Amino acid sequence: MAEVPFIAIEGPIGIGKTSLAKKLSNHFNYHLLKEIVEENPFLGKFYDDIDEWSFQTEMFFLCNRFKQLEDIDKKYLRANKAVIADYHISKNMIFAKRTLQEDKLEKYEKIYQILTTDMPTPNMLIYLNASLDTILDRIRRRGRNIEQNIKASYLAQLRNDYEDYMNAFEQLHPDIPVIRINGDTTDFVQYQKDLDCIIEKVTNHLHLRVE
Known part of the structure; x- marks a missing residue:
């Protein structure tokens, strides 16, 4: 039996991961897994003072994503039901390495390794990235109050971290195909042809997996 599709979408803050996940979920009729973001009680404080609130913020995200993936594995993947997620749990280490001081990073990484040892791994990854100007524009357009204090310098570092991580x-x-999407030249929210192009790429990879 072919492995059930488990697709994760990744990329910097504001790039459009959730928007694309929703559209692909509707098209392919896959279960949609959305990460918990605004529910994090530490996030607003984190953007105001990263050093002070980074450990609490990252631990909240890690524990919630662990629980989400555990549930998805039991209820969907093991039941041969396809899933598309707007994140990959390994993103936690991208943020942790950027924000945590060395002593806390060491503790965090130990917990991360324990929690993620048996987690299901996506068998396809969609990577969205764009220039800093595009990312800033999209964050402004979606208008989340909690994100208005994000420093451009932090986003620029994060964008580079994602590039290094994906490489x-x-x-x-x-063995895991990565579909790279340039957010500067692709707007799948406003233009159906851009969305159709992504759908075609995903479909082709899905066909390759079952051949």
Whole structure:
């Protein structure tokens, strides 16, 4: 039996992960897994003072994502039901390495390794990225109050961190296809043709998996 599709979408803050996940979920009739963001009680404080609130913020995200993936595995993947997620739990280490001081990072990484040892791994990744100007514009347009204090310098660092991470991911996991989408030239929210192009790429990879 072919492995049930489990697709994760990744990329920096504001790039459009959830919007694309919703559209692909509707098109393919896959269960949609959305990460918990605004429910994090530490996030607003984090954007005001990263050093002070980074550990609490990252631990909240890690524990919630662990619980979400545990539930998804039991209720959907093991029941051979396809899932599309607007995140990959390994993103936690991207943020942790950027925001946590060395002593706290060491503690965090130990907990991360314990929690994620048996987590289901996506068998396809969609990576969205764009220039800093595009990312800032999209954050402004979606208008989340909690994100208005994000520093442009932090987003620029995060964008570069994602590039490094994805390059390393492709080397470490050559068996997991990565579809790269340039957010500067692709707007799948406003233009159906851009969305259709992404759908075609995903469909082609799905067909390759079952051949």
